Amino acid sequence: MKKQLLFVTQYLHTGGIEKSLLTLLSDLDYKKYDVDLLLFDHSGVLFKSIPPQVNILPPLFETFSTPLLQAAPELIKMGKFPILMGKILAALLSKLSRGVGTGIRWGVYRNILHKPNKHYDIAISYIDFFCNYYVVEKVSANRKIVYNHMDYAYSQKNGWPCIRLEKKAFSECDYIITVAESSKKSLESFFPEYSNKMEVIHNRVAPNTVRAMANEVIEMKDTEYTKKLKIVTVARLVEEKGVFFALEACKLLIEQGLDICWFLIGSGPMYKELKKKSTELGMEKNFILLGEKENPYPYMQFSDIYVQPSKTEAHCVAVEEAIALRCPIVVTDIPSFKHQIENEKTGLIVNLSAQGIADGIKRIIFSNDLKEKLKNNLINLDQRNEEHLMKFYKLIEGY
Helix, strand or coil, rough: CCCCEEECCCCCCCCHHHHHHHHHHHHCCCEEEEEEECCEEEEHHHCCCCCCEEECCCCCCCCCCCHHHHHHHHHHCCHHHHHHHHHHHHHHCCCCHHHHEEEEEHHHHHHCCCCEEEEEEEEEEECHHHHHHHHHHHCCCEEEEEEEEECCHHHCCCCCHHHHHHHHHHCCCEEEECCHHHHHHHHHCCCCHHHEEEECCCCCCHHHHHHHHHCCCCCCCHHHHHHHHEEEECCCHHHHHHHHHHHHHHHHHCCCCCEEEEEEEECCCHHHHHHHHHHHHCCCEEEEEEECCCCCCHHHHHCCCCEEEECCCCCHHHHHHHHCCCEEEEEEHHHHHHCCCCCCCEEEECCCCHHHHHHHHHHHHHHHHHHHHHCCCCCCCCCCCCHHHHHHHHHHHCC
16 A cells, blocks of 8 residues: 655745755655645646655645735635735745744744644645645654754754744654755754754755756856856845955955856845845846746756855755756855865865855866866766665655
């Protein structure tokens, strides 16, 4: 008899968490498992990439990720007044300290989110915070697994988590999957009593799929771009991804006479601010905000250098994709990247600053030998995370 699995996540935009979930869903053995997928809402360009074997449940929270002013008329028309009140309260509470806001918002959400009407063998929350709380409190299952995709110390410093709810989720689940060794160490420093529940399972990508999608033909709006040195970054446009480091590094390189074009792929709350600053600096033809792309891989493949300027990461999927595409890679000196990149061999790990990033880029620009060495050393890394699928199977099979 097949095991009944439930995966819960928020939505399917083009973030690394969403991509790693889709990779996992694509790799599961559907002769052994029936899989339901429960999303807070059905938004995101990756929604259509859900494997056909997966049963997609109705959304938990229509318009969860839709801005309040856009969602309000629709919710009023549908008579979804509890959800509308939840959206209004969430908007107001988000102005508070994020941890306080997280706790109070869940107090609102837990009263408006329905329970699944099915019992599962295993329920898996694939993303931190609300999904973890939902699985622990609302789902009926023999075994519950929650995910940790962040550096908890960094998150705590910035006031995101609600420790009271984290403790509840961790105490009532069976396993805590953290996606990087550095993330596990950080989580253990706050919750040592749950260390025995923690397992490291890396985010994975499908290298052959990434390379096949990279061959899609794209048209550049300005042929001038193709004549410049091309740098690409894929990231959500938020502070922790270091996107302003990218802008500042681009400015430094231009001031030193380098003819570059830096493509930043992703969406997020800092889009308008980055766009404005780029225009103020006269860099709109050198620092190109492409927004969210369902398929960023052609841009990554044609890049001369791939840069990940993050201030914090767990196990960065975009870096795994750049490895699959054998791009020369520059990453910042944070703990998680030391488990993904071997400095001077499969990429450069540089100082966490705009100057450090710019210096790393210049080293690759001015040394063809270094550039070729970095690319060649990436050739045989396709199977580097395959054992982590087996670790996931062990958890859901209980052996």
